[in-house]
Amino acid sequence: MYESLERNEGMKWIGGCLVILGSTGFGYYMAQQWKLRLKCLEQLRQMIYFLKGEILYGHTALGPALERIGGRFKNTEGEKGLSALPLFFLAVAKGVQRQQGELFSDIWKKELKQLEDTPLKEEDISSLKGLGDHLGYLDLTMQERNLLLYLEQLDGQISYLRTHLKERTKLYTSLGIMGGLFLTVAML
Numbered sequence: 013m014y015e016s017l018e019r020n021e022g023m024k025w026i027g028g029c030l031v032i033l034g035s036t037g038f039g040y041y042m043a044q045q046w047k048l049r050l051k052c053l054e055q056l057r058q059m060i061y062f063l064k065g066e067i068l069y070g071h072t073a074l075g076p077a078l079e080r081i082g083g084r085f086k087n088t089e090g091e092k093g094l095s096a097l098p099l100f101f102l103a104v105a106k107g108v109q110r111q112q113g114e115l116f117s118d119i120w121k122k123e124l125k126q127l128e129d130t131p132l133k134e135e136d137i138s139s140l141k142g143l144g145d146h147l148g149y150l151d152l153t154m155q156e157r158n159l160l161l162y163l164e165q166l167d168g169q170i171s172y173l174r175t176h177l178k179e180r181t182k183l184y185t186s187l188g189i190m191g192g193l194f195l196t197v198a199m200l
Contacts, residue, residue, distance in 0.1 A: 039188015075108035120144030
C-alpha cells in the first residue's frame with residue numbers, strides 16, 4: 013500500500029515538472045513569435061522599399077519587379093516567416109506572368125493565403141492585402157504614394173514592436189514559468 017502511495021506521489025511530481033516545462037516552453041515560444049514577427053515586418057519593409065525603387069526608378073513592370081525582389085530575398089534561411097515573404101512575391105510574379113485575365117489584386121489576395129502560417133498577425137496580412145488592392149493599375153505617382161503610406165504603417169508597427177520587445181519577452185517567459193508553478197502547486 014505504501015508502495016503505491018509513493019508511486020502516486022512520484023507521478024505527481026513528474027507531472028508537475030512536465031507542467032512547468034510545458035508552460036515555460038509556451039512562454040518562450042510566445043516571446044520568439046514576437047521577435048519573429050518583428051523580423052518579418054522588417055524584411056517586408058525592406059522588400060517594399062526595393063519594390064518602390066524598382067517601379068519608380070527602374071520603371072520595371074510589377075511582375076518582373078516582384079520576381080526580382082523575391083529572387084533577391086529567396087535565400088533567406090531559418091525562420092519560416094522570413095522565407096515565406098520572398099516566396100509570396102515570387103508566386104504573385106508567376107501569377108502576373110501567366111496573364112489569364114485575372115486582376116492583380118485577385119492574384120495578390122489569392123497568394124496571401126500562404127502567409128497565414130507565418131508569425132504575421134491578421135492585421136499585418138490585412139494591411140498587406142490593402143496594398144495589393146492599390147498596386148498595378150494606378151499611375152506611378154499614385155503607386156508611389158500608396159507604397160509610401162504602406163511603408164509608414166510598417167514603420168509604426170515596427171517601432172511599436174521594437175519598443176515593447178524586451179518587456180514582452182520578459183513578460184511571456186516569466187508568465188510561462190509562473191503559470192506552470194501555479195498550476196503545479198494547485199495540482200499538488
